[in-house]
Amino acid sequence: FGSTRGMWPGRAGALPAAIGALCRALPPGSRPAPETFRLAKFNRPEAVRAGEAGTDPPDGYCTQIRFVKSVLRYHGYGRPEFYQLPSDGSQGSRELLLAFSWLLNRINLLEQLLTANRVKIGDEASVCTVSRFFCLSSPSHQLDVDVRYLQWLNGRLRFKWRSLHVDRQEQCKLLHKIHSYTSGCHMDQTIGHFSVTETDLIRQPDSYKQLLQLLESETSRLEAFLEWKQLEPVYWHWMVKSRERTLPDEREFCAAVRTITEAVKLKLSDLKYHCAHKKNGMHGSYRLVFKDKRSEPITNVNATEVISKLQMEEATLKRELKRLQEECRHKLDEIAEGLVGVICIPPIKR
Structure with missing residues:
Protein backbone atom coordinates (compact mmCIF):
# COMPACT_ATOMS: atom_id res chain seq x y z
CA PHE A 1 0.00 0.00 0.00
CA GLY A 2 2.96 2.32 0.32
CA SER A 3 4.85 3.79 3.24
CA THR A 4 3.35 5.95 5.99
CA ARG A 5 6.46 6.13 8.19
CA GLY A 6 6.91 9.85 7.60
CA MET A 7 3.54 10.69 9.06
CA TRP A 8 3.12 7.87 11.56
CA PRO A 9 6.55 7.03 12.99
CA GLY A 10 6.86 3.73 14.79
CA ARG A 11 3.64 2.37 13.29
CA ALA A 12 4.73 0.11 10.47
CA GLY A 13 1.88 -1.29 8.47
CA ALA A 14 -0.61 1.34 9.63
CA LEU A 15 -2.19 1.65 6.18
CA PRO A 16 -2.89 -2.09 5.70
CA ALA A 17 -4.29 -2.16 9.24
CA ALA A 18 -6.56 0.81 8.49
CA ILE A 19 -7.89 -0.69 5.25
CA GLY A 20 -8.29 -4.08 6.91
CA ALA A 21 -10.34 -2.52 9.71
CA LEU A 22 -12.43 -0.66 7.13
CA CYS A 23 -13.20 -3.90 5.29
CA ARG A 24 -14.06 -5.78 8.49
CA ALA A 25 -16.43 -3.00 9.57
CA LEU A 26 -18.50 -3.47 6.41
CA PRO A 27 -21.37 -6.01 6.36
CA PRO A 28 -20.29 -9.55 5.39
CA GLY A 29 -22.11 -9.40 2.05
CA SER A 30 -20.49 -6.06 1.13
CA ARG A 31 -16.93 -6.74 2.22
CA PRO A 32 -14.22 -6.39 -0.46
CA ALA A 33 -10.73 -7.73 0.11
CA PRO A 34 -8.11 -5.20 1.28
CA GLU A 35 -6.12 -5.98 -1.86
CA THR A 36 -8.96 -4.44 -3.88
CA PHE A 37 -8.05 -0.98 -2.61
CA ARG A 38 -4.46 -1.34 -3.81
CA LEU A 39 -5.64 -2.53 -7.22
CA ALA A 40 -8.10 0.36 -7.43
CA LYS A 41 -5.35 2.83 -6.61
CA PHE A 42 -3.53 1.73 -9.79
CA ASN A 43 -6.83 1.66 -11.73
CA ARG A 44 -6.73 -2.09 -12.33
CA PRO A 45 -9.90 -3.37 -14.06
CA GLU A 46 -10.19 -6.49 -11.88
CA ALA A 47 -10.99 -4.25 -8.90
CA VAL A 48 -14.19 -2.91 -10.51
CA ARG A 49 -16.41 -5.92 -9.84
CA ALA A 50 -15.10 -6.26 -6.30
CA GLY A 51 -15.67 -2.55 -5.68
CA GLU A 52 -19.30 -2.66 -6.75
CA ALA A 53 -20.13 -5.90 -4.97
CA GLY A 54 -22.50 -5.85 -2.04
CA THR A 55 -24.58 -2.84 -3.06
CA ASP A 56 -27.69 -5.06 -3.14
CA PRO A 57 -29.09 -3.85 -6.48
CA PRO A 58 -31.39 -5.68 -8.89
CA ASP A 59 -30.03 -8.57 -10.95
CA GLY A 60 -27.77 -7.95 -13.90
CA TYR A 61 -24.30 -6.44 -13.95
CA CYS A 62 -25.21 -3.49 -16.19
CA THR A 63 -28.18 -2.81 -13.94
CA GLN A 64 -25.82 -2.99 -10.97
CA ILE A 65 -23.57 -0.31 -12.43
CA ARG A 66 -26.53 1.95 -13.21
CA PHE A 67 -27.77 1.40 -9.68
CA VAL A 68 -24.42 2.48 -8.19
CA LYS A 69 -24.37 5.60 -10.37
CA SER A 70 -27.93 6.50 -9.41
CA VAL A 71 -27.11 6.16 -5.70
CA LEU A 72 -24.09 8.45 -6.05
CA ARG A 73 -26.11 10.96 -8.07
CA TYR A 74 -28.84 10.92 -5.43
CA HIS A 75 -26.33 11.81 -2.71
CA GLY A 76 -24.86 14.66 -4.79
CA TYR A 77 -21.64 13.18 -6.13
CA GLY A 78 -20.67 15.52 -8.96
CA ARG A 79 -17.55 14.07 -10.57
CA PRO A 80 -18.35 13.74 -14.31
CA GLU A 81 -15.59 11.18 -14.94
CA PHE A 82 -17.44 8.70 -12.74
CA TYR A 83 -20.69 8.95 -14.70
CA GLN A 84 -18.83 8.56 -18.00
CA LEU A 85 -17.54 5.10 -17.06
CA PRO A 86 -18.67 2.26 -19.36
CA SER A 87 -21.42 -0.07 -18.19
CA ASP A 88 -19.46 -3.24 -18.95
CA GLY A 89 -17.15 -2.82 -15.95
CA SER A 90 -14.00 -2.82 -18.07
CA GLN A 91 -12.45 0.17 -16.30
CA GLY A 92 -12.95 2.75 -13.59
CA SER A 93 -11.66 1.14 -10.39
CA ARG A 94 -9.89 4.34 -9.33
CA GLU A 95 -13.07 6.34 -9.86
CA LEU A 96 -14.93 3.80 -7.73
CA LEU A 97 -12.33 4.22 -4.99
CA LEU A 98 -12.80 8.00 -5.06
CA ALA A 99 -16.59 7.65 -5.01
CA PHE A 100 -16.48 5.16 -2.14
CA SER A 101 -14.19 7.44 -0.14
CA TRP A 102 -16.50 10.36 -0.86
CA LEU A 103 -19.43 8.40 0.59
CA LEU A 104 -17.37 7.54 3.66
CA ASN A 105 -16.81 11.21 4.37
CA ARG A 106 -20.05 12.73 3.09
CA ILE A 107 -22.82 10.53 4.48
CA ASN A 108 -20.95 8.62 7.24
CA LEU A 109 -21.36 5.40 5.29
CA LEU A 110 -19.94 3.07 7.94
CA GLU A 111 -22.18 4.46 10.68
CA GLN A 112 -25.25 4.08 8.48
CA LEU A 113 -24.36 0.50 7.55
CA LEU A 114 -23.76 -0.42 11.19
CA THR A 115 -27.11 1.08 12.15
CA ALA A 116 -28.99 -0.62 9.32
CA ASN A 117 -27.46 -4.05 9.99
CA ARG A 118 -27.48 -4.07 13.79
CA VAL A 119 -29.14 -6.90 15.67
CA LYS A 120 -32.52 -5.72 16.92
CA ILE A 121 -33.41 -7.45 20.17
CA GLY A 122 -36.02 -4.95 21.29
CA ASP A 123 -39.27 -4.13 19.53
CA GLU A 124 -38.90 -0.97 17.47
CA ALA A 125 -41.07 1.29 15.39
CA SER A 126 -40.15 3.83 12.74
CA VAL A 127 -41.21 7.33 13.73
CA CYS A 128 -40.98 10.55 11.74
CA THR A 129 -42.35 13.85 13.06
CA VAL A 130 -39.97 16.05 11.09
CA SER A 131 -41.77 18.62 8.97
CA ARG A 132 -40.81 18.55 5.32
CA PHE A 133 -42.02 20.86 2.59
CA PHE A 134 -42.08 19.85 -1.04
CA CYS A 135 -42.52 22.18 -3.97
CA LEU A 136 -44.25 20.39 -6.83
CA SER A 137 -43.80 22.15 -10.13
CA SER A 138 -46.21 21.61 -12.98
CA PRO A 139 -44.83 19.73 -16.00
CA SER A 140 -43.66 21.80 -18.94
CA HIS A 141 -45.55 19.60 -21.43
CA GLN A 142 -48.95 17.98 -21.44
CA LEU A 143 -49.05 14.33 -20.42
CA ASP A 144 -51.38 12.09 -22.41
CA VAL A 145 -52.57 9.77 -19.62
CA ASP A 146 -55.91 8.03 -19.40
CA VAL A 147 -57.89 9.32 -16.42
CA ARG A 148 -59.36 5.87 -15.80
CA TYR A 149 -55.85 4.47 -15.41
CA LEU A 150 -55.05 7.14 -12.81
CA GLN A 151 -58.27 6.32 -10.97
CA TRP A 152 -57.33 2.65 -10.99
CA LEU A 153 -53.88 3.45 -9.58
CA TYR A 181 -48.25 -10.37 29.82
CA THR A 182 -44.48 -10.17 30.46
CA SER A 183 -44.63 -6.92 32.42
CA GLY A 184 -42.27 -6.97 35.40
CA CYS A 185 -40.19 -9.89 34.09
CA HIS A 186 -37.32 -7.96 32.54
CA MET A 187 -34.11 -7.35 34.46
CA ASP A 188 -33.98 -3.77 33.17
CA GLN A 189 -36.63 -1.95 35.19
CA THR A 190 -36.74 0.94 32.72
CA ILE A 191 -38.16 -1.51 30.16
CA GLY A 192 -39.95 -3.94 32.45
CA HIS A 193 -41.13 -6.45 29.83
CA PHE A 194 -39.85 -8.85 27.19
CA SER A 195 -39.68 -8.15 23.50
CA VAL A 196 -40.78 -10.54 20.75
CA THR A 197 -37.22 -11.81 20.31
CA GLU A 198 -36.74 -12.35 24.03
CA THR A 199 -40.09 -14.11 24.31
CA ASP A 200 -39.17 -16.38 21.42
CA LEU A 201 -35.90 -17.25 23.18
CA ILE A 202 -37.86 -18.36 26.24
CA ARG A 203 -40.17 -20.51 24.12
CA GLN A 204 -37.34 -21.92 21.97
CA PRO A 205 -34.09 -21.86 23.96
CA ASP A 206 -32.14 -23.58 21.17
CA SER A 207 -32.54 -20.53 18.94
CA TYR A 208 -30.10 -18.58 21.12
CA LYS A 209 -27.18 -20.03 19.14
CA GLN A 210 -28.19 -18.19 15.99
CA LEU A 211 -28.74 -14.98 17.93
CA LEU A 212 -25.37 -15.41 19.61
CA GLN A 213 -23.67 -15.75 16.24
CA LEU A 214 -25.34 -12.57 15.02
CA LEU A 215 -24.27 -10.70 18.15
CA GLU A 216 -20.69 -11.95 17.82
CA SER A 217 -20.60 -10.84 14.19
CA GLU A 218 -21.94 -7.41 15.13
CA THR A 219 -19.42 -7.13 17.96
CA SER A 220 -16.55 -7.89 15.59
CA ARG A 221 -17.79 -5.21 13.18
CA LEU A 222 -18.03 -2.69 16.02
CA GLU A 223 -14.50 -3.53 17.16
CA ALA A 224 -13.28 -3.09 13.59
CA PHE A 225 -15.11 0.24 13.41
CA LEU A 226 -13.35 1.48 16.56
CA GLU A 227 -10.01 0.42 15.10
CA TRP A 228 -10.90 2.18 11.85
CA LYS A 229 -11.70 5.44 13.66
CA GLN A 230 -8.24 5.39 15.24
CA LEU A 231 -6.48 4.70 11.93
CA GLU A 232 -8.80 6.72 9.68
CA PRO A 233 -6.32 9.64 9.22
CA VAL A 234 -3.85 7.16 7.71
CA TYR A 235 -6.38 6.24 5.03
CA TRP A 236 -7.14 9.86 4.12
CA HIS A 237 -3.43 10.68 4.03
CA TRP A 238 -2.96 7.80 1.60
CA MET A 239 -5.87 8.99 -0.55
CA VAL A 240 -4.56 12.56 -0.70
CA LYS A 241 -1.03 11.41 -1.56
CA SER A 242 -2.36 9.07 -4.23
CA ARG A 243 -4.41 11.87 -5.71
CA GLU A 244 -1.46 14.28 -5.68
CA ARG A 245 0.78 11.74 -7.42
CA THR A 246 -1.88 11.19 -10.04
CA LEU A 247 -2.41 14.92 -10.61
CA PRO A 248 0.76 16.75 -9.48
CA ASP A 249 -0.43 20.06 -10.92
CA GLU A 250 -3.38 20.12 -8.54
CA ARG A 251 -1.47 19.97 -5.24
CA GLU A 252 -1.89 23.65 -4.45
CA PHE A 253 -5.48 23.51 -5.61
CA CYS A 254 -6.22 20.52 -3.34
CA ALA A 255 -4.63 22.29 -0.37
CA ALA A 256 -6.70 25.40 -1.03
CA VAL A 257 -9.86 23.32 -1.38
CA ARG A 258 -9.19 21.60 1.95
CA THR A 259 -8.69 24.96 3.66
CA ILE A 260 -11.88 26.37 2.17
CA THR A 261 -13.81 23.19 3.03
CA GLU A 262 -12.78 23.38 6.68
CA ALA A 263 -13.82 27.03 6.86
CA VAL A 264 -17.17 26.29 5.20
CA LYS A 265 -17.83 23.37 7.55
CA LEU A 266 -17.12 25.61 10.51
CA LYS A 267 -19.53 28.28 9.28
CA LEU A 268 -22.21 25.73 8.39
CA SER A 269 -21.99 24.10 11.81
CA ASP A 270 -22.34 27.48 13.46
CA LEU A 271 -25.27 28.33 11.18
CA LYS A 272 -27.02 25.06 12.03
CA TYR A 273 -26.54 25.80 15.71
CA HIS A 274 -28.26 29.19 15.43
CA CYS A 275 -30.99 28.08 13.00
CA ALA A 276 -31.87 24.75 14.62
CA HIS A 277 -35.24 24.39 16.29
CA LYS A 278 -35.34 24.26 20.04
CA LYS A 279 -37.03 20.89 19.90
CA ASN A 280 -36.13 18.66 16.98
CA GLY A 281 -38.70 16.30 15.55
CA MET A 282 -38.37 12.57 16.11
CA HIS A 283 -37.02 10.63 13.18
CA GLY A 284 -35.76 7.06 12.94
CA SER A 285 -36.29 3.80 14.81
CA TYR A 286 -37.30 3.91 18.46
CA ARG A 287 -37.77 1.06 20.90
CA LEU A 288 -41.32 0.38 22.03
CA VAL A 289 -41.73 0.29 25.81
CA PHE A 290 -45.07 -0.54 27.42
CA LYS A 291 -45.95 1.77 30.31
CA ASP A 292 -49.18 2.07 32.22
CA LYS A 293 -50.57 5.29 33.65
CA ARG A 294 -48.84 4.78 37.00
CA SER A 295 -45.39 4.44 35.46
CA GLU A 296 -42.95 7.30 35.50
CA PRO A 297 -41.98 8.78 32.13
CA ILE A 298 -38.67 7.69 30.66
CA THR A 299 -36.16 10.25 29.48
CA ASN A 300 -34.44 8.88 26.40
CA VAL A 301 -31.06 10.18 25.32
CA ASN A 302 -30.19 9.88 21.65
CA ALA A 303 -26.43 9.55 21.13
CA THR A 304 -26.62 11.00 17.62
CA GLU A 305 -28.39 14.13 18.83
CA VAL A 306 -25.91 14.56 21.68
CA ILE A 307 -22.95 14.21 19.30
CA SER A 308 -24.52 16.67 16.86
CA LYS A 309 -25.11 19.20 19.63
CA LEU A 310 -21.54 18.83 20.89
CA GLN A 311 -20.22 19.32 17.35
CA MET A 312 -22.22 22.52 17.00
CA GLU A 313 -20.91 23.79 20.33
CA GLU A 314 -17.40 22.86 19.23
CA ALA A 315 -17.84 24.88 16.03
CA THR A 316 -19.03 27.87 18.05
CA LEU A 317 -16.02 27.64 20.37
CA LYS A 318 -13.66 27.36 17.41
CA ARG A 319 -15.17 30.45 15.86
CA GLU A 320 -14.79 32.34 19.15
CA LEU A 321 -11.20 31.12 19.50
CA LYS A 322 -10.37 32.31 16.00
CA ARG A 323 -11.88 35.72 16.75
CA LEU A 324 -9.84 36.05 19.94
CA GLN A 325 -6.68 35.02 18.11
CA GLU A 326 -7.29 37.73 15.52
CA GLU A 327 -7.78 40.32 18.27
CA CYS A 328 -4.55 39.25 19.99
CA ARG A 329 -2.70 39.41 16.69
CA HIS A 330 -3.89 42.97 16.05
CA LYS A 331 -2.92 44.05 19.57
CA LEU A 332 0.54 42.53 19.20
CA ASP A 333 0.96 44.33 15.88
CA GLU A 334 0.07 47.64 17.52
CA ILE A 335 2.54 47.01 20.36
CA ALA A 336 5.28 45.98 17.92
CA GLU A 337 4.85 49.18 15.91
CA GLY A 338 5.64 51.26 19.01
CA LEU A 339 8.91 49.44 19.71
CA VAL A 340 11.95 51.04 18.07
CA GLY A 341 14.89 48.85 17.12
CA VAL A 342 13.16 45.63 18.15
CA ILE A 343 12.51 42.80 15.71
CA CYS A 344 9.63 40.48 16.60
CA ILE A 345 10.03 36.92 15.34
CA PRO A 346 6.89 34.74 15.42
CA PRO A 347 7.17 31.24 16.92
CA ILE A 348 7.96 28.30 14.67
CA LYS A 349 4.86 26.49 13.45
CA ARG A 350 4.80 22.85 14.44
Missing part, protein backbone atom coordinates in the same frame (compact mmCIF):
# COMPACT_ATOMS: atom_id res chain seq x y z
CA ASN A 154 -55.44 5.64 -6.90
CA GLY A 155 -57.84 2.88 -5.90
CA ARG A 156 -55.05 0.33 -5.77
CA LEU A 157 -52.95 2.66 -3.63
CA ARG A 158 -55.84 3.16 -1.21
CA PHE A 159 -56.38 -0.60 -0.97
CA LYS A 160 -52.69 -1.22 -0.24
CA TRP A 161 -52.69 1.53 2.37
CA ARG A 162 -55.73 0.04 4.12
CA SER A 163 -54.16 -3.42 4.08
CA LEU A 164 -50.97 -2.01 5.56
CA HIS A 165 -52.95 -0.15 8.21
CA VAL A 166 -54.81 -3.34 9.20
CA ASP A 167 -51.55 -5.29 9.40
CA ARG A 168 -49.96 -2.64 11.60
CA GLN A 169 -52.99 -2.62 13.90
CA GLU A 170 -52.78 -6.40 14.25
CA GLN A 171 -49.07 -6.14 14.96
CA CYS A 172 -49.69 -3.53 17.65
CA LYS A 173 -52.30 -5.75 19.31
CA LEU A 174 -49.90 -8.69 19.43
CA LEU A 175 -47.08 -6.50 20.76
CA HIS A 176 -49.39 -5.14 23.44
CA LYS A 177 -50.27 -8.68 24.54
CA ILE A 178 -46.63 -9.71 24.80
CA HIS A 179 -45.60 -6.52 26.60
CA SER A 180 -48.50 -6.62 29.06
